[in-house]
Amino acid sequence: MTAVPATAPTTAPASAPTPSPSLPPQAAARPYQSYVYAYPHKTAYRPLPDRPALRDLWRGEAKDALSLYLHVPFCEVRCGFCNLFTRIGAPDGLTGRYLDALDRQAAAVREALGDDGPVRFANAAFGGGTPTFLTADELVRLCDIAEGRMGADLRAVALSVEASPATATADRLAVLAERGTTRLSLGVQSFVDEEARAAVRPQRRADVEAALGRVRDAGIPVLNIDLIYGIDGQTPASWRTSLDAALAWRPEELYLYPLYVRPLTGLARRTAHTDRDWDEQRLDLYRRGRDHLLAHGYEQVSMRMFRRAGAAPQGPDDHACQTDGMIGLGCGARSYTSALHYSFDYAVDMGEIRAIIDDYTTTSAEDFGRAPIGREIDSDEARRRHLLQSLLQAQGMPVADYRERFGSDPRADFPAELAAFAARGWLQDGGAGTVLRLSPDGLAHSDALGPELFSPAVRAAMAAYEVK
Structure with a gap:
C-alpha cells in the first residue's frame, strides 16, 4: 500500500507537531513492541459524547476515491495468537442477523455520504474474522450489500478477501471469483502440523495444500499466503520447510508475521514470552525468511510483505489503506474522515465480543447514522500518521510529497525521532536524502520504530485503556 494516497488532502495545517520523546540512540530497542497496522490504534479511541451525525462528518470530504471495508467477525476456531475482533461460530442464524444489520448500516452510511459530489470507491476488502466463514449464498449477499447499497463496482476495483484453509471451499471461491475478487489471502501460518x-x-498440511489448489483453480489473480515465525518449537529448518512449501505454489504475495502473545489470547494463558532470547530468535527467523524470499525472486514491500517480481499489485500496498477516506461496515470495522477516525466498541475477550456483536445486530438504521466511538485527528496526528505509514514501506517517503501535503519538512517536524533512528542505523543515508527510507536493519525493526512515532496523547490513551 503506497505511501502517498491519491485521496490525501494537500492543505497545510496551522501548526507543526510537538515532538514526542524517543529512546536515546544508545538504548537497545526491543524489535517486537507493537504491530502498527493502523494509527491511532482503537485502544486510543474513546466514546464521542455528542455521537456526531455521519452526514455532518462527511460533508465537504473528498469521496471520489474511497476505500471500502466490510468486516465479518466469525471464525471456525480462534487461533492461540489471535487478538482480533472475532468470535467462534455463529449459532441460531446469527450470520443472517449480522448481514441484516450490515445491510441497515450500509443504507444509513450511503445516505450520510450525500449527493453533494461523486461517491466512488477505489478499492474494497472483506476481512474479519474470516469472511469465508459465510456460506456461498451469504457471500453473494455480502457482495450485494457492497454493490447495491454502497455503489461499489467490485468487478472494476481491486477486491481483497481473507480466508482460512478450512473455509476456502470451491463454492465460496467460485462466488468470490465471479464477483471480481482480485486477491485472496490465505492464513496458513505454518505448513508444519506440530x-x-x-x-x-x-490444521493438517494436506488440508492446507488442498485449499491452495482450490484457490488456484478458482482463477483469482493474486494469492497471498500468511506465515508466522517465532512459534514454540520452530527451528530454522522447520521455518524453511514452511517457506519452501509456500513457494511451491508461486504465490504472488507472501506475508511473514512475527508471533505476538497478547493479553486475553489463548497463548497468553499458556505461555509467557518476554525475554530477549525470543526477540533474537524471531529476528534470526525473519532475516532467514527475508533472504530466502529475495533469493527466490520476491521483492520486499515492507517488513511483512513480499511480492513476486513481475506480479502486478492488486490494490494498495501494506498500510496505505490507513488513509483519509475509508468506509468501514461491520461492528469491528473503523472509518476515516480527514478529521476523525471512528468505529464501534473494541474488545478481545470472547464474552465482550459476543455482547458487542449482539448489540450490533439490533442496532437501528437511525443509530447507524452516528459515530459512537473515535478519535479526532489534528494536524500533529495527521503528520505522524503519514510519516509512520510511509516510512514503514520499503520504498520510503519522498520528502517533497510530505512538504506538498503539510507545508513543512519532516526532519524539522520530527527531529528527535529521526535522529534516534539515524543513530541506530535504521535510515538510509542517515535520513539526509530526498527520500526518507529505512535501511534493511530499520525495516527489520519496524515494530520498534513505529511506536516511537506515536504522539504523547495517543500513548497516554493507549496506556489508560482497560483491556476487555
Missing part, C-alpha cells in the same frame, strides 16, 4: 498445533491452530 507448529500449527503449538499456535493453537489445528
Whole structure:
C-alpha cells in the first residue's frame, strides 16, 4: 500500500507537531513492541459524547476515491495468537442477523455520504474474522450489500478477501471469483502440523495444500499466503520447510508475521514470552525468511510483505489503506474522515465480543447514522500518521510529497525521532536524502520504530485503556 494516497488532502495545517520523546540512540530497542497496522490504534479511541451525525462528518470530504471495508467477525476456531475482533461460530442464524444489520448500516452510511459530489470507491476488502466463514449464498449477499447499497463496482476495483484453509471451499471461491475478487489471502501460518498445533491452530498440511489448489483453480489473480515465525518449537529448518512449501505454489504475495502473545489470547494463558532470547530468535527467523524470499525472486514491500517480481499489485500496498477516506461496515470495522477516525466498541475477550456483536445486530438504521466511538485527528496526528505509514514501506517517503501535503519538512517536524533512528542505523543515508527510507536493519525493526512515532496523547490513551 503506497505511501502517498491519491485521496490525501494537500492543505497545510496551522501548526507543526510537538515532538514526542524517543529512546536515546544508545538504548537497545526491543524489535517486537507493537504491530502498527493502523494509527491511532482503537485502544486510543474513546466514546464521542455528542455521537456526531455521519452526514455532518462527511460533508465537504473528498469521496471520489474511497476505500471500502466490510468486516465479518466469525471464525471456525480462534487461533492461540489471535487478538482480533472475532468470535467462534455463529449459532441460531446469527450470520443472517449480522448481514441484516450490515445491510441497515450500509443504507444509513450511503445516505450520510450525500449527493453533494461523486461517491466512488477505489478499492474494497472483506476481512474479519474470516469472511469465508459465510456460506456461498451469504457471500453473494455480502457482495450485494457492497454493490447495491454502497455503489461499489467490485468487478472494476481491486477486491481483497481473507480466508482460512478450512473455509476456502470451491463454492465460496467460485462466488468470490465471479464477483471480481482480485486477491485472496490465505492464513496458513505454518505448513508444519506440530507448529500449527503449538499456535493453537489445528490444521493438517494436506488440508492446507488442498485449499491452495482450490484457490488456484478458482482463477483469482493474486494469492497471498500468511506465515508466522517465532512459534514454540520452530527451528530454522522447520521455518524453511514452511517457506519452501509456500513457494511451491508461486504465490504472488507472501506475508511473514512475527508471533505476538497478547493479553486475553489463548497463548497468553499458556505461555509467557518476554525475554530477549525470543526477540533474537524471531529476528534470526525473519532475516532467514527475508533472504530466502529475495533469493527466490520476491521483492520486499515492507517488513511483512513480499511480492513476486513481475506480479502486478492488486490494490494498495501494506498500510496505505490507513488513509483519509475509508468506509468501514461491520461492528469491528473503523472509518476515516480527514478529521476523525471512528468505529464501534473494541474488545478481545470472547464474552465482550459476543455482547458487542449482539448489540450490533439490533442496532437501528437511525443509530447507524452516528459515530459512537473515535478519535479526532489534528494536524500533529495527521503528520505522524503519514510519516509512520510511509516510512514503514520499503520504498520510503519522498520528502517533497510530505512538504506538498503539510507545508513543512519532516526532519524539522520530527527531529528527535529521526535522529534516534539515524543513530541506530535504521535510515538510509542517515535520513539526509530526498527520500526518507529505512535501511534493511530499520525495516527489520519496524515494530520498534513505529511506536516511537506515536504522539504523547495517543500513548497516554493507549496506556489508560482497560483491556476487555
